[in-house]
């Protein structure tokens with residue numbers, strides 16, 4: 001079983017959006033058995049699953065913030081959607097099962113500053129220090145050719161971690177979210193740019209480079 005944790009201390013940076021779209025990618029595009037574990041009491045991922053119609057490939061949901069994380073044996077992918085502001089012991093606990101961490105950052109000075117601090121905290125956790133987990137950074141809600149994006153780009157490069165995707169700012173994610181689907185399950189003519197955005201990320205996740 002592959003285990004992927006979507007993590008950042010900031011709210012609103014796209015953790016749930018990336019978690020749900022990733023679940024859709026593996027379930028729909030790759031026909032894998034997927035469990036989506038929601039560690040956030042706000043339940044964005046659980047709400048997304050509730051909105052998901054029968055016609056789409058099944059994704060098992062676990063409200064992991066209140067239930068034990070009992071993952072069925074035949075699961076191929078476990079996607080974990082983290083809450084905001086996880087620190088200390090709680091962070092260590094959350095990271096215990098993760099092989100790969102996806103770290104979304106928004107092109108905003110406040111978010112970038114917070115990301116540096118949080119990344120420093122992450123680097124000090126046992127699992128990262130012992131190289132038992134791989135971290136990939138994602139630039140999210142990007143508007144191309146903006147100064148702030150070029151600053152975010154330089155910033156991510158300076159982190160010396162794999163920079164695995166640039167996701168543009170688009171209503172497509174909001175439309176998908178409402179219907180309990182991912183962009184992979186929408187009309188390709190509507191989402192072709194977003195499918196392209198996800199290519200480097202899914203390629204990285206399928207490769208050994210994303211594994212410890």
Ligand SMILES: Nc1ncnc2c1ncn2[C@@H]1O[C@H](COP(=O)(O)OP(=O)(O)O)[C@@H](O)[C@H]1O
Pocket residue numbers: 010011012013014015016017018044140141142167168169170171173174177
């Ligand atoms: N790339 C994007 N383009 C447009 N809206 C986005 C994008 N990523 C996230 N959003 C929106 O931003 C809001 C916060 O995203 P969310 O995934 O809930 O963040 P988090 O889980 O980190 O708090 C949501 O309303 C979501 O639909």
Ligand SMILES: [Mg+2]
Pocket residue numbers: 015016017040044081082083
């Ligand atoms: Mg969330």
